[in-house]
Amino acid sequence: MKKYDFIIAGGGMAGLSLAYYFTQSPLRDRSILILDQELKNSNDRTWCFWERSQGPANPFEAILFRSWNTVSFHGTSFAGPLDMGHYRYKMLRGIDFYNFLQNELAKYPTIERKQATINRIKDTPQGGFVIANDEPYIADYVFDSTFLLKLDQPENHNLLQHFKGWVITTEKACFNPEQPEIMDFRIDQQGDCRFVYILPFTQKTALVEFTLFNENLLTEAEYDTQLRQYISLFLDTGAYEINETEYGVIPMSDVETQEILSEHIVRIGTSGGYTKASTGYTFQRTQRYLQSIVRNINQTGKPQRPVSWFKKRFKLYDSIFLNVLEKHRHPADDIFTRVYTKNIRRVFTFLDEDTRFIDELRLFATMPFMPFLRAFFDVLRRKITN
Incomplete structure (x- = not known):
């Protein structure tokens, strides 16, 4: 059984980002195994986040799909643009992220990737132990993004942020490419938190996404109905064509999470509590926390992130x-x-x-x-x- 320095269980956003940050540090020659059951070769999601214009360089700046310094908001008593000041609102497509990181990681012969279903992860005196496709692997540290949080504990708040979006091309020029709509609450709230956001690519192409914060998922037909109604009522599209579809569910829970599970196992991403409970935002927090983990391993040999009380x-x-x-x-x-x-x-x-x-x-x-x-x-x- 081969032993690695690091095993990354889950090759999604968190896992690939962590491997990348290792390559950008003095730890770049460490042996790394990335395990994931998917190939990550489709545009399965979109990440949107804000960032200071004059902050540290973003490693993904060159592959951003869009970036804006003004956003639009439509609420109960205000409708119009919001000046973001020193921040910019940025959009990164999943396929661009996956392709970039896979190409970068391919430069390092010490990094292996295997498509496999993870059966078990446990700590042992010799290191973190992983069984995937019934094959055993071991490492000094296992970074796990596959653990599913328990979202049914009565002492916690367990909402879901769920959404469905269409990339549409319209007959008429109805979008402002310089100004995304981050929240439009003109739809019927039905006692929930419901809104649509629009990420414009051109005057005739945009991602239109219907989002809810509540406990109950909808049927596929209900998401589609909400999208069609919004487009019909608030967008002068003329005829339109649906080019792409995306769907997702993000936990909005204050469940207690364990980032450092044991001596050799560290949970990352949503599994490690990186998703902000009140908003569902994950991307930037994950990048920040993973960079801190890599710095700490390099400086101290331990992955613990210092967090003040x-x-x-x-x-x-x-x-x-x-x-x-x-x-x-x-x-x-x-x-x-x-x-x-x-x-x-x-x-x-x-x-x-x-x-x-x-x-x-x-x-x-x-x-x-x-x-x-x-x-x-x-x-x-x-x-x-x-």
Whole structure:
């Protein structure tokens, strides 16, 4: 049985990114095995994220599909463009990401990739042990992005962000390529948080995506109906053709996660708690956390990421927000309207968890007081009594 320095269980966004960051560090000569049951050769998803214009260089900047410095928002009391200030909104297609990283990783003969179904992962005194397609593998560290979170615990808030989108080409020029619509709440909310966002490629081509935050998935026909209704009511497309379809489900849960599971096993990506519970955003947080892991292994030989106790306050904020949504304490479309229109200079920094406490208090002051206060006490009760 061959032993590797690192085994990466799951070759999706988190796994491929981690392997890439190893190649960009003094650890580039370590032996790495990447295991995944899929080939990652299709455009199966789109990642959108914001980033400071003058921050550290993004390794994926050259393969971005689109980038914008202004976005549009349509809420309960505001409709129009939002100036993102020092931030830009960026779109990265899955197929471009996979192709780029697979080409980069192919330059390193110490990196192996195998298409396999992972049967078991466990810790042993000799290292992290993986069985895939009934074959055994072992490594100093196993980085696992395949573990499924338990999303049914009563002390937690367990919503889902689920969405379906179409890339459409229209008869009429109805899109503004310079301005994506990040949230449009004009659709019937039906007691949930429901919105459409539009990522324009040209005046006649865009990704139109219907998104919900709640506990229950819809049927395929229901997603399609919502998309057709939105296009019919709010876009002057003329005839249109559906070129691509994407569908996804992201957990919005404050379930406790274990990033460092044991001496030789580390969970990464959503499995390691990298998805922000209140928004479902994962891409940028994953990149940031993985780079920290690689730095720490290089400097100390250990993967632990240092996280200050004060930084953990953001988990409380996430739980409170999820409680407001779960209990329908205030209309979600109004909450998001307040967040984006009254806090545009700080909201992206806040969602990146880089704000000062005084800035967080200013943002909270724009929210409806009693619904969030009730949510705060309910969060404390659930954590104590369960």
